[in-house]
Amino acid sequence: MSELQFPPGAAFIDGGFAKIEDAKISVLDWGFLRSDATYDVVHVWKGRFFRLDAHLDRFLSSAEKLRMKLPYDRAQIAEILAELVERTGFEDAYVEMIVTRGVSPTFSRDPRDAINRFIAFAIPFGWILRPEEREEGLALAVSEIPRIPPESVDPTVKNYHWLDLVMGMFDAYEQGARTCILTDGQGNITEGPGFNVFVVKDGKVATPMRGVLHGITRQASILLLQELQVPVSARPVSLHELREADEVFATSTAGGVMPVTKIGAHIVAGGKPGPITGRLIEAYWAAHTRDDGWSVAVKDVARGNLRG
């Protein structure tokens, strides 16, 4: 990979800090050979972690559901993430924490024998949208490929089982869209590669309940809409509702709340971000400086104070 310009950043691997280009795992790690891993991504905006508690809660819960043992406790993980950001000097960053099954010392096939591995890295804040799309909105296409069902792989455990989403992205490119949304194979929408989706109709907001990651930005959006006194519910959302919606938006740590203005050939909300989407985007970014548990300064976390 000598031809690559790695993004600036820092990593934590094998118990120590490393350059991002040196953050590598063995091809024998079950985290690669079986995608037997879970992860979480928290972002830092203007020197503050956003919703760090919620990300740590989910990460610890995901590891437990996969019966993995983290070599660090919650406070230690928080300090590692903060130190990673401090090492990069980034004001805005994207910080990923990972636990893989690892390998067993004898290379047995039994996952109970494996020594689980913790990895983390910080890179510049990433956007799903290109800069111009933040104003214009995102062009989505619906792929015929159904999302891996929750009965097979628990989507509340954030995971790397993305081949359905990746093939859906190729479908979307062929339809001239920027990214995809998958269905549940039964006429309801689920999620896209790295984001949840919301629809707005007659002033009411809904987002799929089942077969999707319970995104932290999704949860933040639900809380903020409630504060804005906009009715919002998590329930099955049909493809028909997606196409008939007054407004559609996507939520992701990589970009926040993003207006969707096109679904296939169908123009949503006259091709412009709608009013509820606009109010939510404003509330979302304003929440980044709230200190009532929504955000915490990186420097405070680095000093062992998760609550700032």
Added chain:
Amino acid sequence: MSELQFPPGAAFIDGGFAKIEDAKISVLDWGFLRSDATYDVVHVWKGRFFRLDAHLDRFLSSAEKLRMKLPYDRAQIAEILAELVERTGFEDAYVEMIVTRGVSPTFSRDPRDAINRFIAFAIPFGWILRPEEREEGLALAVSEIPRIPPESVDPTVKNYHWLDLVMGMFDAYEQGARTCILTDGQGNITEGPGFNVFVVKDGKVATPMRGVLHGITRQASILLLQELQVPVSARPVSLHELREADEVFATSTAGGVMPVTKIGAHIVAGGKPGPITGRLIEAYWAAHTRDDGWSVAVKDVARGNLRG
């Protein structure tokens, strides 16, 4: 991972040969972060590749279905695999070839921008069964977790989406079994972690047709049963048929044809490998020295002669 004793072996990565412990991929490779990869595993027995053509066919087809470009052609890949085996000096080996999506030089999220990576490694021949189980047979348990359906992820593209299988293995351990078999969620069996399953009833053999990897050992078993004039079909196989079977066996490159003698608490065929399973095992190992396209000497492949 300094505490690990890596298995003896050799690897090919980043365009050159390397020690197995140095075969590492960047944590930023989509092959890891999205499990956006495909692979194949061929084995060598007594200095001969078994069904190399079939494995190469499937690997090239899998890469194409995922719209990946291999940096080497079929003949070059075969030579790399043979050189890996020659470097280890193994008479019996397990040789894995992998292509990952890689990363794009700009780290864009678009898979079309990524430079696909080829990796291969050779390690000692691996068995799913412990030595004593080769005589006694394998104890399986049925997990309630349904296998990822073929509509979501094409199982004919050999892939690392194994969290359903891994969680099924934990279910199996709780039932006192050695490994698991998953269903399709509709009363039919599919496959286990790394193996296909066959049932025998009244002298007729059947194996699931849909929602399973089209294993090379599965295909070899079908061909060998046909040569033995045992009726065999690929069709839906119900859980009921599994439990009522006269004989059950599993097939995998990692171990060949393996008798299954226990399913949960249920003893199959009196707890001993059945007669058709026995005949197939004999034919399977005999086929390893056949030179009618079934096997080819490693040294011939290393000299560029895939047909021996």
